[in-house]
Amino acid sequence: MSTRYDILHTTTYRYREPVRFGLHRVMFRPRDSHDLRVLATDLRVSPEADVRLIHDPHSNSVALVQPRGEARELGIACAFTIEHVPGPEDELPLDPAAEYLPFAYSVQERMDLEAYLRPHHDDPEGALIRWAHHFLHSDQPNSTRETLRRMNAHIAQSLTYQAREEEGTQTPLETLALGSGSCRDYALLMMEAARRLGIATRFVSGYLYDPMLDTGEQAPGETTVGAGTTHAWLEAYLPGAGWIAFDPTNNLTRSGRLIRVGVARDPALAQPISGSWFGPAEAYEGMDVVVRVTKRRE
Template identity: 70%
Template structure:
């Protein structure tokens, strides 16, 4: 049964004095599909701004926001109501040729998946490849889905989650060396590791539903890591099942709590918001962001 959520994403930039603003690229709107429908949407910007809606090369919905005047605060508030029909991806059958690792994509699929198959980060000493290969069984056939589930669980169990406000993403080798990272770092680590095993992956940014915000969730103690801000995970393309989500931050491998906004071959192409400002050096005071995802009573 579909579940309805109300989502509010608020981002505030503050400055010591009024500054001018360049165009801001905002990727907040959930990504419509057969399992997710956007029922209502609202975008409020202060100071007043011109807004243009476009689709990027991955068909993500992007708002181009151009504030009209100078101000000491830039506030962008996006509100949505969505209907989400989550799927149990563990029950989706794979094509017989892809049930066991290694497998090969068809020629047609490889043409379409090429940018998601090619690693984007260097591994000169083969450390990431060796890390990825530990999940392949040596005592018998290895299930393709099992490799990804074990990798997903291993990241959650062995690496420390650290929230980080700075822009950018650690390289996979940095995350392995530090044994810690943010949700974006964990997603990129698993993406690049899977690509080195021949599995097509892509980065996903979006929102995470936290059941603890609901009365029944608070009573059960059912909480997740990364709620209250934008979240990141990955999808792996498995023939027969399509794009299957994996969230190594929480060891989730379905989309019951994951709400897609944007997909990209690399995290740098799916930033929730980016833009520029013009003013005296040192005027920037900082940014705050808050995401609220609430399940509507009586739905789902």
């Protein structure tokens, strides 16, 4: 049975005096696929703006927003209704050759996955690859799926989650050294570690549905981190099953609560919103972001 969600995402930038705005790149619209359908959309910008809708190289839906005139506040509000169609209850089987590590992608797959296989962050002393190898057994075969699950669970259980509003992402080595990070940092750490095990991964930006926001009650033993703002996780490409979601912030896999918006080979390419403004540096006051994801009651 499918589930419908209503999503409201508002971002407001505040300034002490009127400023002029440059072009803003907005990536808020959920990503249509066989398991997720966008039924209704609405984008509102204050002050008035010229808007163009495009698809980027990863086929993400991007709104190019050019506000008109000067203002002390820039507000961007997006509302969506989506329908999520659950996948099969049983996990999709992997190709026999990919069930255990190490495995090799086909020549055709490697041509398309090259940017997702190649590490993007340096590991000069091998600290990250040593960390990744901790999840491998030395006395028995290493199931590809189970290795990723162990890594996913370890990050959720052993690192300290810290929300950060500033742009950018910690490097994987910084996250390991600090023992803490945001959802973006967790996703990048697991992405880069899995790539060093020969697994193609990509960054995902989107939304997380928290049932407690609807019911007011948290399920026993369950804590959801990352709801109420944009969320980030990763997907790993496993031959036979395709792109599989892993959320190391909440130790989730294949979850219908994860709502995809944008995918990219690196977090810097999937920012929910980016842009420029022109005026005195001290004019900037701050930014407010509110995300509400609610299950629709038909």
